[in-house]
Amino acid sequence: MTMIRTAACLAVGSELLGGARVDTNSLKVARALAGVGVRVIEKRIVGDEEERIEGAVTSLLAAADLVVVTGGLGPTRDDVTRQAVARALGRELAFDDGLMAAIEKRYEILGLPMPEMCSRMAWSIPGATMLPNPRGTAPGMLIDVDGALLAVFPGVPAEMEAMLETYLIPGLERKNGGSVCATRTLLLSGVIESAVEARIQPLYGRFGRENVTILASPGVVRLILAASGSAGEAATRLDEMERAFRAVLGGDVVGADVDTLAGLILQRLRNREETLATAESCTGGLIGKLITDVPGSSEVFLGGVISYSNAAKEALLDVSPEILRAHGAVSQPTARAMAEGVQKRFGSDWGIGITGIAGPGGGTDEKPVGLVHWAVAGPEGTRHAHRVFPGDRAMVRTWSANLALDLLRRMLDERQR
């Protein structure tokens, strides 16, 4: 059995060539393949045109050990991947009674009449292993082509994923004899990409630049570390990498293989049986949204107030009119009063207060667009920070939401020590 080391992805669908939609199936394919030691060397996207699909399949089969084709297997006349693949292999499609029966059965179970056009999905390629679709109707295919492997899956992400994990990955795992490419993601918050890059540069020589990927969003940076070999070797190497990167990055690291900053905070608070509430002005609910994205957040998160107006800051958060008059809504004293006010109102252990000018309007010389004040009130007092963020409204809001969560994260870190 030859090993499969390289792969190419071909996404079929005219909608993927316009200005609105990208192929994301290939991300899942690349991740799953990396786990069994297969590297993607090329991606292509073509429209629902038989000739173009045929040409791409032919040339990719010559370039990679494995070709994964997604899309164009449905019942409509647009869906021509089946025919195109048959032509690329020089084989004739054959009507498969077994497939037809399975499709009819599926509609029977759904209690729906089967549209006539569904019979198009019952044609198979001689020599192909036909793959029942665990989450839909269109079957997939696995075909051995002169030592190379051709996988053809539906384009619907959930169906594609199920087929990938059910039919392709286990076989590759056996074929490649346990050789993997494992990854570990370090989550950092309160830092910017270029500063992280400068600090980790000295480690590139030791671990290989190609084994480190930096993904940045406002206020949060992810470092994806990669290592190949047997599962054991890869894990040992990743441990070594994690230690080296943590040594350089210190307290900016939130954690390893942590999904989100909010998720980590909730986990810590749950462990301590402490609770949280939020008072948001410029972020308008974004922090609450980030927190409640996490399943089970209701154990820790009591709720919050979105105090867009000054009246709401006074009535629902007990921010005193004097503070608002003397310092304005966007100020250190207001942010502190909001954090402490929401903490008191909800009877929570922790309170976050945030107020700023997200723009594009509302800025002044003294308080420009992008100025945000945030504060975290905790069992041992309140801390505050502020910054003028660059970028548009969405960036200012994301930056400031993440930095407010980061302040809480660092206060929790300190108390843990």
Add this chain to the structure above:
Amino acid sequence: MTMIRTAACLAVGSELLGGARVDTNSLKVARALAGVGVRVIEKRIVGDEEERIEGAVTSLLAAADLVVVTGGLGPTRDDVTRQAVARALGRELAFDDGLMAAIEKRYEILGLPMPEMCSRMAWSIPGATMLPNPRGTAPGMLIDVDGALLAVFPGVPAEMEAMLETYLIPGLERKNGGSVCATRTLLLSGVIESAVEARIQPLYGRFGRENVTILASPGVVRLILAASGSAGEAATRLDEMERAFRAVLGGDVVGADVDTLAGLILQRLRNREETLATAESCTGGLIGKLITDVPGSSEVFLGGVISYSNAAKEALLDVSPEILRAHGAVSQPTARAMAEGVQKRFGSDWGIGITGIAGPGGGTDEKPVGLVHWAVAGPEGTRHAHRVFPGDRAMVRTWSANLALDLLRRMLDERQR
């Protein structure tokens, strides 16, 4: 001068072949090209490997009138697009003193020493028009190749976009003689994709299926209509299409070329000088976030309460303990009381209340995961709806946030009549 009708995009960068990052430059390229009547027929993504880039450039030049290559023009040893393109064209790179001087000048202005490796960016391809980079250092290239056009741009999105708009699009506009492909987007809410598709199917024959793209997200559907010809012809055709689609889709259409449902609602409320407040349980701030994503929302949106706990529903929204005891937190009476409570507390004209079980935990036989009740309180009374949404936590939250906004939108529609 031949017209340029078809284009292929080639993105260069090994990071685009992993599991974390997709090429999004091609979306901007496709949108900009559509505006001057050029259709993308294929996309490819390859790593930073000279031979693979060379092969892709050669085969794409044979397939399309225009090839747009992005990425791999920087100063590091990874960046090999320049050499690969030269090889594909059978030309020798030549050192360009003028380019070198421009790069040195840029560093002088930045007040930084020029790293030695930057001289790599001063090599040009004979016959190419070198394009100064308005937002960075690496120059781009435009090359005529036997009637086809080859554009090579840096991969940094802001630099790529600037070059696209500055150097490529105006030339194509002239070449293609004012022929454009214009689009108009109809936004629909409170509907599902398959139902929309069934209703518009009869229009495919009249306008061409390829001119209609459906983009669906939970609770919101976008229809992108396209028409080609002179600017005037395209606009007339789009008007005709919009009338035909509206006739079929009726009140489900929120508007044409409207960015978001929240944006439209805010605009309507602003026109009437009415205000809004929100009471969110299962969406935890998501509705507030969607509303405050819109610039200027503070004129209309007074704020809200995130009442994750029952205590918060009572204390901050005046939901009576009797209602909570008799019907539970996830119920029609609670949703109504939340909407009316927040309306009263904030003194707003409109109030939204929403409560449900986003999952994955917390469901019961009687109240399963996915059950959401929402209500909108307005000047003429309160309306309520509920549904059991399919999908995971994120889907349930997005569905229910959009349907709550949709209910408000429809109540505003009715009052307008």
